Amino acid sequence: MPEVNVTEHLLLNQKKSPMARGQFTHLLNQLILSFKIISREVTKAGLVDVLGFTGEINVQGEEVKKLDEYSNNVLIHRMSRAGVICAMSSEENEGIIEIPAGFPTGDYVLIFDPLDGSSNIEANINIGTIFSVYRRKTPSEQPATLEDLLQQGVNQVAAGYCLYGSSTMMVMTTGSGVHGFTLDPSVGEFLLSHPDIKIPERGSxxxxxxxxxxxxxxxxxxxxxxxxxxxxxxxxxxxxxxxxxxxxxxxxxxxxxxxxxxxxxxxxxxxxxxxxxxxxxxxxxxxxxxxxxxxxxxxxxxxxxxxxxxxxxxxxxxxxxxxxxxxxxxxxxxxxx
CATH class of the missing domain: 3.40.190.80 (D-Maltodextrin-Binding Protein; domain 2)
Known part of the structure; x- marks a missing residue:
């Protein structure tokens, strides 16, 4: 059976939806590219100067790790230029992250934790990026406001995480089940490895x-x-x-x-x-x-x-x-x- 990459999977699922729009698929593809860039840095973290603290304190009152800062910058830079986001929020930034003047915007907002578990970086324990996507609530011709970001979780149109560990794995949902994709470094693609994940009814x-x-x-x-x-x-x-x-x-x-x-x-x-x-x-x-x-x-x-x-x-x-x-x-x- 031929392997399915994440882009093929997204396009197949979007075709099934009467609300399918190219903006949404492009947003997710830009996120996926960001994850690949972050994964590359995480895997060589011990070889380059990206471990340790920056000396800064984030909005949570926590010391900022260098990889935290790097991951945050990658996501802000790439998603600001994607043309499909009207505003973002990051765990590392106090307020709304606005799209720079001169760049096109879209109908979605992105909320993320750029590098969850970063206190474990030096111990080589799994860390990851968590993300959440909503449609904006205010008119598209107006600047985005807090109303667009402060939505109930039930309004999410996509969410998931990318786990950086012994392998890099992305788990996500667009509201019709949960699927896992593992990054194959030999081809540089996330391939469908865990289709239709269901949590056991009872665990141990x-x-x-x-x-x-x-x-x-x-x-x-x-x-x-x-x-x-x-x-x-x-x-x-x-x-x-x-x-x-x-x-x-x-x-x-x-x-x-x-x-x-x-x-x-x-x-x-x-x-x-x-x-x-x-x-x-x-x-x-x-x-x-x-x-x-x-x-x-x-x-x-x-x-x-x-x-x-x-x-x-x-x-x-x-x-x-x-x-x-x-x-x-x-x-x-x-x-x-």
Missing amino acids: IYSINEGYTRYWDAATREVVDYFKEIDNERKSPYSSRYIGSLVADFHRTLLYGGVFLYPADMRDPKKPKGKLRLMSEANPLSFVAEQAWGLATDGVHRILDIQPTALHQRVPLIIGSPLEVEKVREIYRKHGY
């Missing part, structure tokens, strides 16, 4: 940073205790797996099943919603999860139904197999959430 792994146990509320502690019990619904304790790179932990959960949790904690009263960003992390991964028959919640609400109020809004995230996520919801409801 829970993923959470248990070093923060003392900062959790009673509901979260009961959730983790449940997964360790012998007499839980699967009649066996779950295995604990935590990489500390969201995109890598989610990718494992998507393929093997189980649940990933990053709950709220009480360490910082200014950040009662935990660490993860709704727009650049939780929404795109939740869209992928639901398209793969999984679930995603903040413990009470469906992630994709949350109305964002700020570009860098944070949210608790429980995501994975439906039976595990529903069990977490049940325990949270029992505690009055």
